[in-house]
Amino acid sequence: MKVTELIYLTGYQLKEKLLSRGLTAQEVVEGLFAHLDEVEPIVRAYLLLDREGAMRKAREMDARLKKGEGLGLLGGIPIAVKDNMCTSGLKTTCASRILENFIPPYDAHVVERLKEADAIIIGKTNLDEFAMGSSTENSAFKLTRNPWDPKRIPGGSSGGSAAAVSAGTALMALGSDTGGSVRQPAALCGVTGLKPTYGRVSRYGLVAFGSSLDQIGPITRDVRDAALLLQVIAGRDLKDSTSSDIPVPDYLKEIEKPVKGLRLGLPREYFMEGLNEEVRRAVEEAVKVYKKLGMAIHEISLPHTPYAVAVYYIIATAEASSNLARYDGVRYGYRAANTQNIIEMYSRSRVEGFGREVKRRIMLGTYALSSGYYEAYYLKASKVRNLIGQDFSSAFESVDFILCPTSPTPAFKLGERLANPLEMYLSDVYTIPANLAGIPAISIPCGFTRENLPIGLQLMARPFEEAGLLQVARAYERETEWHLRRPEL
Amino acid sequence: MQYETVIGLETHAELLTETKLFCGCLNRFGAPPNTLVCPVCLGLPGVLPVMNKKGFEMALKATLALHCRVNQFTTFDRKNYYYPDLPKNYQISQNYLNLGVDGYLEIKYDGQEKRIRVHNVHLEEEAGKLIHTEEPGADYSLVDFNRAGVPLLEIVTYPDMRSLEEAEAYMNTLRNVLLYTEVSDCKMQEGSLRFEASISLRPTGQEKLGNRVEIKNLNSMKAVLKALEYETGRQRESLEGGGVVAMETRLWDELRERTERMRTKEEAHDYRYFPEPDLAPVVIKDQWLEELSATLPELPLARRNRFVTELGLSDYDAGVLAEDKAVADYFERCVSHYESPKVVCNWVTNDVLRELKERRLEIKDFPVGPEMLVELIKLVETGAVSMPVARGVFVEMVDTKKKAPQLVQERGLLQISDSAELEGIIQAILTENPNALTDYKKGKKTAFTFLVGQIMRKTKGKANPQMVNELLKQKLEAS
Numbered sequence: 001m002k003v004t005e006l007i008y009l010t011g012y013q014l015k016e017k018l019l020s021r022g023l024t025a026q027e028v029v030e031g032l033f034a035h036l037d038e039v040e041p042i043v044r045a046y047l048l049l050d051r052e053g054a055m056r057k058a059r060e061m062d063a064r065l066k067k068g069e070g071l072g073l074l075g076g077i078p079i080a081v082k083d084n085m086c087t088s089g090l091k092t093t094c095a096s097r098i099l100e101n102f103i104p105p106y107d108a109h110v111v112e113r114l115k116e117a118d119a120i121i122i123g124k125t126n127l128d129e130f131a132m133g134s135s136t137e138n139s140a141f142k143l144t145r146n147p148w149d150p151k152r153i154p155g156g157s158s159g160g161s162a163a164a165v166s167a168g169t170a171l172m173a174l175g176s177d178t179g180g181s182v183r184q185p186a187a188l189c190g191v192t193g194l195k196p197t198y199g200r201v202s203r204y205g206l207v208a209f210g211s212s213l214d215q216i217g218p219i220t221r222d223v224r225d226a227a228l229l230l231q232v233i234a235g236r237d238l239k240d241s242t243s244s245d246i247p248v249p250d251y252l253k254e255i256e257k258p259v260k261g262l263r264l265g266l267p268r269e270y271f272m273e274g275l276n277e278e279v280r281r282a283v284e285e286a287v288k289v290y291k292k293l294g295m296a297i298h299e300i301s302l303p304h305t306p307y308a309v310a311v312y313y314i315i316a317t318a319e320a321s322s323n324l325a326r327y328d329g330v331r332y333g334y335r336a337a338n339t340q341n342i343i344e345m346y347s348r349s350r351v352e353g354f355g356r357e358v359k360r361r362i363m364l365g366t367y368a369l370s371s372g373y374y375e376a377y378y379l380k381a382s383k384v385r386n387l388i389g390q391d392f393s394s395a396f397e398s399v400d401f402i403l404c405p406t407s408p409t410p411a412f413k414l415g416e417r418l419a420n421p422l423e424m425y426l427s428d429v430y431t432i433p434a435n436l437a438g439i440p441a442i443s444i445p446c447g448f449t450r451e452n453l454p455i456g457l458q459l460m461a462r463p464f465e466e467a468g469l470l471q472v473a474r475a476y477e478r479e480t481e482w483h484l485r486r487p488e489l
Numbered sequence: 490m491q492y493e494t495v496i497g498l499e500t501h502a503e504l505l506t507e508t509k510l511f512c513g514c515l516n517r518f519g520a521p522p523n524t525l526v527c528p529v530c531l532g533l534p535g536v537l538p539v540m541n542k543k544g545f546e547m548a549l550k551a552t553l554a555l556h557c558r559v560n561q562f563t564t565f566d567r568k569n570y571y572y573p574d575l576p577k578n579y580q581i582s583q584n585y586l587n588l589g590v591d592g593y594l595e596i597k598y599d600g601q602e603k604r605i606r607v608h609n610v611h612l613e614e615e616a617g618k619l620i621h622t623e624e625p626g627a628d629y630s631l632v633d634f635n636r637a638g639v640p641l642l643e644i645v646t647y648p649d650m651r652s653l654e655e656a657e658a659y660m661n662t663l664r665n666v667l668l669y670t671e672v673s674d675c676k677m678q679e680g681s682l683r684f685e686a687s688i689s690l691r692p693t694g695q696e697k698l699g700n701r702v703e704i705k706n707l708n709s710m711k712a713v714l715k716a717l718e719y720e721t722g723r724q725r726e727s728l729e730g731g732g733v734v735a736m737e738t739r740l741w742d743e744l745r746e747r748t749e750r751m752r753t754k755e756e757a758h759d760y761r762y763f764p765e766p767d768l769a770p771v772v773i774k775d776q777w778l779e780e781l782s783a784t785l786p787e788l789p790l791a792r793r794n795r796f797v798t799e800l801g802l803s804d805y806d807a808g809v810l811a812e813d814k815a816v817a818d819y820f821e822r823c824v825s826h827y828e829s830p831k832v833v834c835n836w837v838t839n840d841v842l843r844e845l846k847e848r849r850l851e852i853k854d855f856p857v858g859p860e861m862l863v864e865l866i867k868l869v870e871t872g873a874v875s876m877p878v879a880r881g882v883f884v885e886m887v888d889t890k891k892k893a894p895q896l897v898q899e900r901g902l903l904q905i906s907d908s909a910e911l912e913g914i915i916q917a918i919l920t921e922n923p924n925a926l927t928d929y930k931k932g933k934k935t936a937f938t939f940l941v942g943q944i945m946r947k948t949k950g951k952a953n954p955q956m957v958n959e960l961l962k963q964k965l966e967a968s
Contacts, residue, residue: 086535099534106528108535207534212766240537241769319766322567325578326532330632346571369569369761378763 003031007168008486010221011077018076025058025076032078036169039489042150044142045164047083049123057120072118073232080170082161083124084131086205087111094207095139096129098327098334098353108205110216110233117232122170125160129355131209133157134427138357147487152411155185161219162189172229173219178210179312180431182217183443187406187456190445193219194226197463198438199244202237208323210316213435222483223474227251246464254467255474260294265399269305276409282447282455283405289479298399302391307384312432314368314381321365389437396462401472406443406456440466444473445482491693494721496656497648502673503681504547509638510614511538518679522633530638532576537767544640547672548612554670555607557589561773565765570758574617582613584762595790598658605659606647615639653714660710665789669814677709684713690724700734706741716741800830809838815852822859844887856890865893874904877950906953911960918943
């Protein structure tokens with residue numbers, strides 16, 4: 001089997017090949033790194049590669065296969081991890097100078113689960129610093145490029161993970177999604193990205209940005225892989241009090257069920273001005289596919305949608321201002337040199353250690369929580385957040401799933417929106433509401449623009465209805481071939 | 490003009506849990522620096538807190554003991570401020586929905602009972618500790634995070650105290666309540682109990698409160714009282730001179746015995762409280778409250794009053810006994826084996842407490858258990874040993890852990906109550922001391938005391954004193 005075929009398999013397919021002894025895990029890893037050495041200089045998805053660790057794990061897998069032993073759910077599948085999830089003994093930087101040399105003494109819960117499931121962790125992927133951004137341009141270390149057009153951004157903040165899966169330098173990846181950071185880069189890179197229900201996946205070891213919004217999710221080549229990876233990472237973790245003990249279903253089994261008779265809602269607020277025409281058309285075509293599959297299509301309204309971005313930028317920044325307070329140079333991370341006193345040490349370490357966007361958000365959040373402004377900003381935003389949640393719960397009384405675009409536009413050019421943060425913030429206008437409401441949402445490929453840029457379709461579901469969400473996404477995938485297209489690098 | 494002092498107190502008590510509030514590290518005092526730490530209590534990137542149920546329950550128990558209304562839907566908040574001993578640079582605390590509100594503590598001072606209202610009781614995490622090196626010219630300090638994350642209970646009163654004495658009674662009573670409910674060891678020298686005071690003055694009869702000063706850095710109850718006394722004087726002088734007391738926070742300087750301005754109201758921290766997203770709200774079911782209420786012990790003041798009304802002790806003695814739950818328990822176990830509480834009270838408040846103090850023992854480690862003490866008391870009651878001998882025997886019991894009858898036997902300390910034997914001894918003493926007899930006849934009463942003393946010396950205190958008195962009198966009158 002040729003390297004180029006190998007690296008574009010799905011994880012699910014690869015595992016079957018390993019189990020049937022059609023190839024070895026070492027061949028996979030060697031092939032993957034050979035491909036990576038060619039394309040990574042263009043894509044630049046990784047901040048850190050663990051070649052040795054990956055090869056060691058591959059040898060272990062092969063030894064076990066040779067003995068006729070079984071493998072874990074992710075046995076032998078090369079996976080990339082966004083660099084804001086702690087990996088014991090491997091640097092975890094959040095793409096920030098302030099954590100440039102930070103080596104965690106522990107694994108994030110999801111990383112533990114990956115290891116237990118026999119995944120082969122390839123490395124740590126690039127992101128917007130502390131996951132704050134929509135283009136991965138806020139990384140302190142490198143610019144990641146969109147494999148479909150290296151002049152364009154891969155989306156963000158999980159841009160490295162999405163680009164790696166798209167470029168064939170990882171078969172699967174983990175991203176984190178606070179306001180769209182899994183779904184938007186997945187859409188822009190032509191891959192699948194799932195943000196689970198808040199509480200479905202443990203956040204322990206995920207470096208916090210907006211704690212009430214953050215959720216880790218799979219970025220994969222197809223829906224079946226998303227189900228497989230979710231299967232491994234979902235479930236109660238005693239170290240995260242906000243993780244849920246609702247039982248985790250067998251996703252792989254659930255997703256093959258037919259969708260006939262299920263009700264799909266199209267929220268009119270998501271199809272108004274600001275939506276790129278090509279994206280609109282691709283999404284409308286997707287609706288036709290569902291109609292053909294026998295789903296009932298309804299127009300619905302989520303009336304508080306226009307406030308979502310504003311609410312998000314108060315709540316997420318408020319939480320971030322507090323979450324990022326610990327980076328002070330006292331115990332770990334960057335400490336400015338030659339300071340005269342503790343205040344100067346704090347302030348210079350943070351001024352020198354954080355990038356522009358992070359500082360901007362810390363200031364916004366600090367302001368929103370300040371005495372005299374708390375009620376007008378944070379409290380008000382929390383109330384509107386509840387209203388947005390109620391929009392969804394009443395919508396889900398009449399429909400089972402909601403369909404809309406993932407991103408209002410396809411991938412934009414590097415640097416295009418850097419000068420205008422507000423415009424950048426609007427990249428997440430369709431993804432933010434699911435975070436505010438805590439509901440699961442997925443982005444799957446649904447077409448390409450004339451310039452051959454991927455377009456993403458977003459589906460949302462009731463809390464803890466990941467199985468149904470994946471089922472509906474899978475039904476579309478079976479009818480279309482968008483997810484099979486690969487970028488030429 | 491007469492001024493009235495108005496005092497409020499804030500108390501921090503470390504809870505006596507096995508482990509810290511949000512992680513599994515041990516909650517212990519005195520371990521080598523930074524040995525009781527983990528990623529969670531060090532605030533490493535990505536960690537999350539998990540509530541220690543036992544710690545929460547202890548806080549709830551104290552809340553009930555302080556008669557608070559419990560918020561059965563209680564939430565945690567982040568208090569944001571930068572300090573090197575605070576790993577996350579925010580403290581997980583409570584601000585919007587405190588565990589308990591509107592309670593009270595009953596104090597007794599000068600025979601008067603008074604309710605000091607409790608504004609709120611809330612649970613939070615302890616910070617680490619800065620260690621300032623003594624190295625000359627050092628440009629750094631060290632931090633010990635062993636204490637970081639230890640559960641801390643904060644109890645805030647209304648400004649209900651009107652004198653230093655009331656403040657003192659409040660502190661003592663609160664300490665006893667926390668000891669009684671076994672939620673804190675209240676060791677001020679180890680920092681597990683700390684106070685902050687607020688004080689203002691107003692012209693007597695005026696309703697409106699004066700400007701309030703908060704005092705920090707109070708390391709003992711004595712320091713609290715000294716600082717309050719100093720502040721009373723300082724504020725009175727200022728007011729009498731026509732000045733205004735500034736609303737500010739002041740630090741107590743232990744060495745110079747005075748307070749100094751720390752920050753003005755304008756410089757006060759903005760803690761930017763907001764709900765802690767990493768902890769789910771705690772819903773306290775009725776059943777949990779009922780079960781906990783049932784485990785609450787009788788509180789110190791109620792016990793003290795019961796000792797007076799039911800056991801007939803003086804209020805003073807009752808107070809001494811009730812002050813320490815273990816001592817009061819000891820006393821009550823003695824009383825359950827012996828019908829005269831007053832006699833037991835004398836033994837406990839004099840002999841037992843003295844030995845505890847001298848030997849620096851806690852009553853749980855005291856070698857003479859309640860049953861052993863009662864055995865000794867009964868020997869006195871039956872006349873087998875005299876009181877002075879019994880006191881000596883008691884000390885020996887503490888030394889040797891032996892029981893009273895055994896010691897009395899071994900040492901031949903049985904009281905001489907045989908009249909024939911006593912008469913013989915008296916006769917011998919009279920023969921040896923003819924002058925005393927003469928003096929007595931001349932009306933010198935001291936001669937009688939002298940003779941009793943001689944008899945006691947001869948019998949090594951074993952002579953039954955009452956019988957000696959009677960027999961000696963008869964003998965002297967007859968001769």
